[in-house]
Amino acid sequence: MCFKWVAAEGELRVDPATRAVDASSARRKISDYDRNTIEAARVAAGSIGSELVGLTFGGPDARTGIKDALARGVDRAVHVVADEGARADGHVTAHVLAAQVRRLEDVDLVLCTEGASDTYAHETGPRLGELLGWPVVTNVRELTVEGRTLRAVRVLGADLETVECDLPALVTVVPEVAPAPIPGLRSVLGAAKKPSEQVPVADLGLPAGAVTARTTVTSFLGYVAARRRVVLADGAAQDKVDALVAGLAQDGVLR
């Protein structure tokens, strides 16, 4: 399964004047949705007696995420390290993850989350599946593996669709796939004894085109609530209520 080490959204600071986002003091964490994916992958691997490998691509600080993933049930972990890893776009991330998946032996199933909690771009999973040449099943909320067959229940708005495909396959899951349990301290301490590996991205032997981002973030601004500072001070209570309702309707808040 693939996971991402991200800044905690709640700890990002936005300068109200410039809207510049400061993530320097924000703690890092495994993307919230990826925690659910780890649990779904742990259950799936356990049901067929397979090893669960956690895979991440990111800067050196993602090493901490490796320990966290191991505590949450991953059997072993691989961290593909690149200083620019955290700024890679979907194109680069998918090529790096595909190269590393190929280096692992006998991979039957790769789970990704629909999107990471920082970018939520929805593209890494499908891109990775395409590069591996495997069937891709998206928006999955239930999955089972029987023999060499994957059966998955997909969420289509209010409807559910069940699909099957042969393994190996790539699945992207929605958070409802499994609640993420909090790892107990015994698991946290046990994580240090589990195997993990750091792989420099250069060791993957990818061509320059594969590790060159095709999109560039030109601006990243925070959301700042704009206050109108309208005070309805005149008139009786009913007049104030009427004025409030009219104002909200004019702004489209009330219809």
Add this chain to the structure above:
Amino acid sequence: MWYLNEEREAILRTVREFVATEVAPQAMEIDASNKFPLALFKRAGELGLLGVSVPEEFGGLGGDQTTQALVYEEIAKSLPALTVAMGAHSLLAGGLLEMLGTVEQKKQYLVPAASGEIIMACGSTEAVGGANQVEFQTRAVLDGDEWVIDGGKVLICNIGVADLYVVLAVTADHVDPVTKAGISAFIVPAGTPGLGIGQHEHKLGWHGSATGSLSFTSCRVPKENLLGPLGGCLQAMFVSATAEFLSCGPVSLGIAEGAYEMALAYSLEREQQGQSMFDRFQVTRHKLARMWGEIESLRALVYTTYAERDRGELCLAKGRLLKVKGAEISEYVGREAIQLFGGVGTVVGTGVERFWRDAKVMAIGGASVEALQDVIASLIKRKLV
């Protein structure tokens, strides 16, 4: 922070997740209802938070005291009463069992206690003498193969929810005022005939900690329920009490941080005439700066003391100092936080005032800071810091 390492950071991640997803959403409700947070206590056990420093052979993680302190600090930022229940369970009752118990007793009680399968309480304080053991009235007399306990305890945490009580009782004609010899510890399982459980007191703070009285009326326990040497448990009690006083440091730190974070956020968000209180009023900025400074000074004292404890020092005086300074600073920060909230801060149920209420009880619960200053004075006179 200098006292954090990779392992402690990893443990903190689990604790923060537990607090954010399970403790914080219930904290206000528990404060309002004064109901013991049984489900949270059990969850703390499942996650390993009750056995951090319990030896691995008895079901714990075998961790150090500093790690235990980090757990308490983090939980106290949201629900201090839960740490009070954890301390009574793990440090007071658990500490006595660990120091005085036989291997069989430790296996029987410490192992399920570390996982939260059973809850423990410690019955020490009495109505007449308070925490002064020389004046204890509760007595235990050997009758055949049973100890018969008569007397009562007050202000005991975890009453009614505990599965067993570690109870101190006089077993000699009198208690030696110097050596305190003559007091013994007993394991009294809940449901033992003659053991009476009082009502939960509605205290100023620590709501939900299940505090109240115990009564013993011809309460018979098997002879083998004696814990440690006959008449000689006070040394262990002194050490386990030190562990509890030490824990008041990180708990107070967490209380102060909880209040400070609320006050800082409110000062930055609350606007008057187009400016936040923080930007508009110098007095607001100065109050917050001083609150932060006091918190950081307490943090330094807490974790340097815990580092000494982990190096094997008893920290008899410093342990008590943590309770004294912790109570002072958390009460100060809690009071100033209410002041910064203004009228809103005085409304019970808005959240910030409960930190001050919890801090106020820190200055008294377990032992008053005045009584502790006296003990500290006697310890520093003998260079037993």
